[in-house]
Each structure stands twice: as structure tokens, then as C-alpha cells.
Amino acid sequence: MRTRNGESVLARAVRIFEAFTPEEPALTVSEISRRTGLHVATASRLVAELVSYGFLTRDADRRVRIGMRLWELATRAxxxxxxxxxxxxxxxxxxxxxxxxxxxxxxxxxxxxxxxxxxxxxxxxxxxxxxxxxxxxxxxxxxxxxxxxxxxxxxxxxxxxxxxxxxxxxxxxxxxxxxxxxxxxxxxxxxxxxxxxxxxxxxxxxxxxxxxxxxxxxxxxxxxxxxxxxxxxxxxxxxxxxxxxxxxxxxxxxxxxxxxxxx
Amino acid sequence: MRTRNGESVLARAVRIFEAFTPEEPALTVSEISRRTGLHVATASRLVAELVSYGFLTRDADRRVRIGMRLWELATRAxxxxxxxxxxxxxxxxxxxxxxxxxxxxxxxxxxxxxxxxxxxxxxxxxxxxxxxxxxxxxxxxxxxxxxxxxxxxxxxxxxxxxxxxxxxxxxxxxxxxxxxxxxxxxxxxxxxxxxxxxxxxxxxxxxxxxxxxxxxxxxxxxxxxxxxxxxxxxxxxxxxxxxxxxxxxxxxxxxxxxxxxxx
Missing domain, CATH: 3.30.450.40 (GAF domain)
Known part of the structure; x- marks a missing residue:
């Protein structure tokens, strides 16, 4: 399941997770786009999907953060x-x-x-x-x-x-x-x-x-x-x-x- | 980026992560396949890709576990x-x-x-x-x-x-x-x-x-x-x-x- 330029969807999702750091735990979609090199539209679509799984969450001010569900699944096992x-x-x-x-x-x-x-x-x-x-x-x-x-x-x-x-x-x-x-x-x-x-x-x-x-x-x-x-x-x-x-x-x-x- | 039956690759990856529990933190690919309902070939391919990102790891006996990198990214931010x-x-x-x-x-x-x-x-x-x-x-x-x-x-x-x-x-x-x-x-x-x-x-x-x-x-x-x-x-x-x-x-x-x- 590769995208046109040969990078898989999973690889893109990994890049999105990697964009968050302890110094910058909350990012806008355009910041995510800049940091990952993904198109804003692509970043926006992937972020929306990851939010739907609880792997990312959105602040009241629409900034994106690592979601509790990702932490839970990564930690519990x-x-x-x-x-x-x-x-x-x-x-x-x-x-x-x-x-x-x-x-x-x-x-x-x-x-x-x-x-x-x-x-x-x-x-x-x-x-x-x-x-x-x-x-x-x-x-x-x-x-x-x-x-x-x-x-x-x-x-x-x-x-x-x-x-x-x-x-x-x-x-x-x-x-x-x-x-x-x-x-x-x-x-x-x-x-x-x-x-x-x-x-x-x-x-x-x-x-x-x-x-x-x-x-x-x-x-x-x-x-x-x-x-x-x-x-x-x-x-x-x-x-x-x-x-x-x-x-x-x-x-x-x-x-x-x-x-x-x-x- | 949907697969033939309409489920996204990310949704499948989420199902794989969800298959691991505190009681069963290590699973074979066929156990993952059974638990997620994914074809063995599909599960095997996705597991291999997630292993390449450090999101899953393989034991010496080839059983799969949650990877340290997933924990790290989920935790640090x-x-x-x-x-x-x-x-x-x-x-x-x-x-x-x-x-x-x-x-x-x-x-x-x-x-x-x-x-x-x-x-x-x-x-x-x-x-x-x-x-x-x-x-x-x-x-x-x-x-x-x-x-x-x-x-x-x-x-x-x-x-x-x-x-x-x-x-x-x-x-x-x-x-x-x-x-x-x-x-x-x-x-x-x-x-x-x-x-x-x-x-x-x-x-x-x-x-x-x-x-x-x-x-x-x-x-x-x-x-x-x-x-x-x-x-x-x-x-x-x-x-x-x-x-x-x-x-x-x-x-x-x-x-x-x-x-x-x-x-």
C-alpha cells in the first residue's frame, strides 16, 4: 500500500508521530506539514484519521497532540x-x-x-x-x-x-x-x-x-x-x-x- | 488510501496494536492474524513494516511485541x-x-x-x-x-x-x-x-x-x-x-x- 512517491501510509504516520517532542508537544496541522514534509492536505487527512483512533487529539484551539490511546496501547503491553x-x-x-x-x-x-x-x-x-x-x-x-x-x-x-x-x-x-x-x-x-x-x-x-x-x-x-x-x-x-x-x-x-x- | 474492502492501512495497524494485552504481550503473526481478522499475508506484511519502524519488535523466538520506539514516541510528548x-x-x-x-x-x-x-x-x-x-x-x-x-x-x-x-x-x-x-x-x-x-x-x-x-x-x-x-x-x-x-x-x-x- 504505497503512495505515488513510494512512501507507505504507515511511514507517513510514523513521521507525524516523530514531529512531536517534549519541547513541542502541541502542533498545528501546518506545523506538522512543515516538519514532516507532507503536503498540508495529506497531513490534514492523516491527522484526522489518527484523531479518529485516539492516536492523536485536538486541543480546544485545534492544535494536535499525542493521544491517550496511543500511550495506552504502547504502554499496557x-x-x-x-x-x-x-x-x-x-x-x-x-x-x-x-x-x-x-x-x-x-x-x-x-x-x-x-x-x-x-x-x-x-x-x-x-x-x-x-x-x-x-x-x-x-x-x-x-x-x-x-x-x-x-x-x-x-x-x-x-x-x-x-x-x-x-x-x-x-x-x-x-x-x-x-x-x-x-x-x-x-x-x-x-x-x-x-x-x-x-x-x-x-x-x-x-x-x-x-x-x-x-x-x-x-x-x-x-x-x-x-x-x-x-x-x-x-x-x-x-x-x-x-x-x-x-x-x-x-x-x-x-x-x-x-x-x-x-x- | 483505502484497501479493497474499504479499511485503511492505518485502521489495520491500529487493530494490530490492539491485539496486544498485558496478559499476552507477545504474539505470533498467526495469532495476530486470528485476533485482528486480517489475512496472514496482510498481517505478516504490516508486522514487518511496523517492525522496521521499531513500533513492533520480534523476540528471539519470532514472537512479536510492542516496540520500544512506539512507547518512546507515545510517551515523550x-x-x-x-x-x-x-x-x-x-x-x-x-x-x-x-x-x-x-x-x-x-x-x-x-x-x-x-x-x-x-x-x-x-x-x-x-x-x-x-x-x-x-x-x-x-x-x-x-x-x-x-x-x-x-x-x-x-x-x-x-x-x-x-x-x-x-x-x-x-x-x-x-x-x-x-x-x-x-x-x-x-x-x-x-x-x-x-x-x-x-x-x-x-x-x-x-x-x-x-x-x-x-x-x-x-x-x-x-x-x-x-x-x-x-x-x-x-x-x-x-x-x-x-x-x-x-x-x-x-x-x-x-x-x-x-x-x-x-x-
Missing amino acids: SPSLSLRNAAMPFMEGVHDVVGHHVQLGVLDGDEVLFLERLSAPGAVINYTRIAGRLPLHVSSSGLVLLAHGPAELRRRVLDEPLHRYTPDTPATAARLRAVLVEVRRQGFAYCPGYVHPDALAAAAPVRDASGEVVAALAVIVPNEPGATSVVPVVRTAARGLSRALGAPDASRPRQRPGDAEAV | SPSLSLRNAAMPFMEGVHDVVGHHVQLGVLDGDEVLFLERLSAPGAVINYTRIAGRLPLHVSSSGLVLLAHGPAELRRRVLDEPLHRYTPDTPATAARLRAVLVEVRRQGFAYCPGYVHPDALAAAAPVRDASGEVVAALAVIVPNEPGATSVVPVVRTAARGLSRALGAPDASRPRQRPGDAEAV
């Missing part, structure tokens, strides 16, 4: 929901003790996708948001996922130019390789000022019943001396969550081919 | 995310003190849709789940939303047969009408054993800057004498959240045409 639900009590425990930000990230493509974040009022700066992404090399969760991810992913990331957020970002292949070896050896990532000079992140791996790393649990706190005390907190929560997911004894991690030392 | 984020600290506070379940529901169609739920291990029975729904007349959140919702919604719900979950469910129009008047008068819903004999729910309205009720905050606890003590807790949190959303002074609710007393 999402594999991420059960992981997130299992993680919540552990995240709440960390958040009660540490404050600031606690977040849960998974590998998606070559980035970390954040499934959940708990934040205290007045917490330190944090670019993460729920359903937001960060590059793997800069985020503590990303470094954990990269260290334990497929070897070809590491090769690809190490081959690409690495964006330097601050002077402390591991933005060369040699430095990143060394960081990944440390993350594997220590069992956690400790990232002072990698994303922002004022913020320090620490993350630990979350394993499922197969022993595979399926997520990373992280805390973001002010980048100050003494912040190392968050490391045992986040490690304990990540291990507790792993055990809740049926992971084997995490104190004896198995060595597998493709692990970070191999890079 | 969702109007529900900002409400849910604003609600989280209030929900966590209630959860720390009350335990059991704390949940946030919004009106969607003639049902309550739950945006968030925090649950303690070993908490009392609760049929609610995130991105799950309940009828308005049986759930404490639903009763709050119904009491403060449009008059035509109340007329419609009162006209329909009301499912009786327990002997205590308000399942006649007369009883439901009386319950709604009480909810309006008291400023909260108190629902002992409406959904299950062992569970008691209490909910209070959440208002936004316009003063409109946009959500309900609820707690579910064991149905025991003394449970009334949760009422001021949930009311306080719901008012705090309302103030955080910019609501006017909630201690002086405005009387509007179409409020419950009018039914």
Missing part, C-alpha cells in the same frame, strides 16, 4: 513496563535516601533510552527525561550498557566521533576503552562531570534471569567530594532488582566472549 | 507525562505513609484510565494497572471523575446497566446518583469493597490552573475499620498536586452548571 514496575520499589528506596535523580535506562539502538526517572525538587541539573535518550559514552547508564553490550556495538561506538560535553567526557577511543574496562572490573560506572560539570552520575548493571544485563540503574547527584558514597547504594539497589528479576548470584559475574575486556 | 511527573512526589509521599497502592487516573471516554500506580510488596488486592482501565461507577477515581465530569457523561452512565462487582458496588442509578452527590459534597470518594470485598479505595479530585478536575488521586488499602484515616492523606496530596498545577484555592470550589447536584 510494553516489555518495558514489567521491568519498570519491578524497578520502582528499588528506585524509590534509593530516591528516599539519596534524593536528586534516580533513573532506569535500557539499550536501544546505539543510545540509552530512559524508562523511568524519579527527581526531587531542587535536584542537580540532569538532561535525562523519561522516554528521552543520551549517547552511550557520556551517560553512566550508557557506559554500563555499553560495557556489557555486544562487542560489535562497542566497536561501532569506538569507531565513531565521540561528542565531548565537558572536558571530563570520555571522548577519545582510548579513554572510552579504558573507562569500559573499569566499568566491567568494578561492576559500576562512576562519572563525575561527564555530561555537565555540576553533576555526577553513578550506575550499576541490572541482570535478568538469564544473567544478561538488561538495564542500568543510575543516580545523579551534585559533583562534590564525598559523592562516592552513592556507589554502594546504587549497586545494592541494582543487585536487589536483579535478584527480583531472577538473576543468578551477581557476586560471581560470568565471563563471556564479547565482554569489554575483549575490545 | 504525551500530555499525560507532565501530569504524571507533577503527581509523582505527591504519590510517593502518600505511598511512604500509607503503603499499599497509590494511583492516578484520568477520564478517557466512559472509563478511568490509570496513568500511574505505586504498589508496595504484599499490598491488598487491586485490579488497577498502569495504562489499565476501570468503569467509572466502581472505582474511587472513576467516581471522582464522574462526579466532576460533564453532565451528559453522568446521564449516559446512569442510563446504562451498571456491573455489580460486589454487593457493595453502587450498581443502581439511584444509589450511584446518591454516591455522586456525596462525592461532590464531601470532596472525596470513599469506596469500601466496591471492586473487591477485601479492598477499600479513597480518591480526591486533582484540579489544574483552570480549576477543572483533570485527574483523581486514589489510595487502595485493606477494607478494615480505621481505614477512614487515609482520607485526609489522599485529600491533602490531591490538593497539594492541584496547587502545584496552579489550581485556585481548592477550599472554595466553584459551583458550575452541570455539576453532580444537577443530575
Whole structure:
């Protein structure tokens, strides 16, 4: 079912969904048309159909938003929901003790996708948001996922130019390789000022019943001396969550081919 | 862009998404075909295209699931995310003190849709789940939303047969009408054993800057004498959240045409 220029209707609908961002969650049809490159008439027709399914909604002022029904269908059977639900009590425990930000990230493509974040009022700066992404090399969760991810992913990331957020970002292949070896050896990532000079992140791996790393649990706190005390907190929560997911004894991690030392 | 039998490609894609449920989050293509009534070849082709956009994914064993990308796009710009984020600290506070379940529901169609739920291990029975729904007349959140919702919604719900979950469910129009008047008068819903004999729910309205009720905050606890003590807790949190959303002074609710007393 292709349109004249060879693009499918579904591909166009995907482009419409992609036009909405956290910064601009409400768009007019002409804004959607501009952002997607679709004709206004085409955009208007597709928007009307998606509104009829509840996948988009219209404001009182006719601006279009993501619909509740899309959220509901995407969430209720999402594999991420059960992981997130299992993680919540552990995240709440960390958040009660540490404050600031606690977040849960998974590998998606070559980035970390954040499934959940708990934040205290007045917490330190944090670019993460729920359903937001960060590059793997800069985020503590990303470094954990990269260290334990497929070897070809590491090769690809190490081959690409690495964006330097601050002077402390591991933005060369040699430095990143060394960081990944440390993350594997220590069992956690400790990232002072990698994303922002004022913020320090620490993350630990979350394993499922197969022993595979399926997520990373992280805390973001002010980048100050003494912040190392968050490391045992986040490690304990990540291990507790792993055990809740049926992971084997995490104190004896198995060595597998493709692990970070191999890079 | 209609197919031969007049159904659009988008309508078919919607049916595919709807085939996945919390109980069956992974389906084979032939199961999808059976559930949607689509030809296996059609289902297979649409699934392949949706997989290519990350809207669906395939397991190692070729079963299909909701994709992370669909969740990401549905969540990151969702109007529900900002409400849910604003609600989280209030929900966590209630959860720390009350335990059991704390949940946030919004009106969607003639049902309550739950945006968030925090649950303690070993908490009392609760049929609610995130991105799950309940009828308005049986759930404490639903009763709050119904009491403060449009008059035509109340007329419609009162006209329909009301499912009786327990002997205590308000399942006649007369009883439901009386319950709604009480909810309006008291400023909260108190629902002992409406959904299950062992569970008691209490909910209070959440208002936004316009003063409109946009959500309900609820707690579910064991149905025991003394449970009334949760009422001021949930009311306080719901008012705090309302103030955080910019609501006017909630201690002086405005009387509007179409409020419950009018039914």
C-alpha cells in the first residue's frame, strides 16, 4: 500500500508521530506539514484519521497532540513496563535516601533510552527525561550498557566521533576503552562531570534471569567530594532488582566472549 | 488510501496494536492474524513494516511485541507525562505513609484510565494497572471523575446497566446518583469493597490552573475499620498536586452548571 512517491501510509504516520517532542508537544496541522514534509492536505487527512483512533487529539484551539490511546496501547503491553514496575520499589528506596535523580535506562539502538526517572525538587541539573535518550559514552547508564553490550556495538561506538560535553567526557577511543574496562572490573560506572560539570552520575548493571544485563540503574547527584558514597547504594539497589528479576548470584559475574575486556 | 474492502492501512495497524494485552504481550503473526481478522499475508506484511519502524519488535523466538520506539514516541510528548511527573512526589509521599497502592487516573471516554500506580510488596488486592482501565461507577477515581465530569457523561452512565462487582458496588442509578452527590459534597470518594470485598479505595479530585478536575488521586488499602484515616492523606496530596498545577484555592470550589447536584 504505497503512495505515488513510494512512501507507505504507515511511514507517513510514523513521521507525524516523530514531529512531536517534549519541547513541542502541541502542533498545528501546518506545523506538522512543515516538519514532516507532507503536503498540508495529506497531513490534514492523516491527522484526522489518527484523531479518529485516539492516536492523536485536538486541543480546544485545534492544535494536535499525542493521544491517550496511543500511550495506552504502547504502554499496557510494553516489555518495558514489567521491568519498570519491578524497578520502582528499588528506585524509590534509593530516591528516599539519596534524593536528586534516580533513573532506569535500557539499550536501544546505539543510545540509552530512559524508562523511568524519579527527581526531587531542587535536584542537580540532569538532561535525562523519561522516554528521552543520551549517547552511550557520556551517560553512566550508557557506559554500563555499553560495557556489557555486544562487542560489535562497542566497536561501532569506538569507531565513531565521540561528542565531548565537558572536558571530563570520555571522548577519545582510548579513554572510552579504558573507562569500559573499569566499568566491567568494578561492576559500576562512576562519572563525575561527564555530561555537565555540576553533576555526577553513578550506575550499576541490572541482570535478568538469564544473567544478561538488561538495564542500568543510575543516580545523579551534585559533583562534590564525598559523592562516592552513592556507589554502594546504587549497586545494592541494582543487585536487589536483579535478584527480583531472577538473576543468578551477581557476586560471581560470568565471563563471556564479547565482554569489554575483549575490545 | 483505502484497501479493497474499504479499511485503511492505518485502521489495520491500529487493530494490530490492539491485539496486544498485558496478559499476552507477545504474539505470533498467526495469532495476530486470528485476533485482528486480517489475512496472514496482510498481517505478516504490516508486522514487518511496523517492525522496521521499531513500533513492533520480534523476540528471539519470532514472537512479536510492542516496540520500544512506539512507547518512546507515545510517551515523550504525551500530555499525560507532565501530569504524571507533577503527581509523582505527591504519590510517593502518600505511598511512604500509607503503603499499599497509590494511583492516578484520568477520564478517557466512559472509563478511568490509570496513568500511574505505586504498589508496595504484599499490598491488598487491586485490579488497577498502569495504562489499565476501570468503569467509572466502581472505582474511587472513576467516581471522582464522574462526579466532576460533564453532565451528559453522568446521564449516559446512569442510563446504562451498571456491573455489580460486589454487593457493595453502587450498581443502581439511584444509589450511584446518591454516591455522586456525596462525592461532590464531601470532596472525596470513599469506596469500601466496591471492586473487591477485601479492598477499600479513597480518591480526591486533582484540579489544574483552570480549576477543572483533570485527574483523581486514589489510595487502595485493606477494607478494615480505621481505614477512614487515609482520607485526609489522599485529600491533602490531591490538593497539594492541584496547587502545584496552579489550581485556585481548592477550599472554595466553584459551583458550575452541570455539576453532580444537577443530575
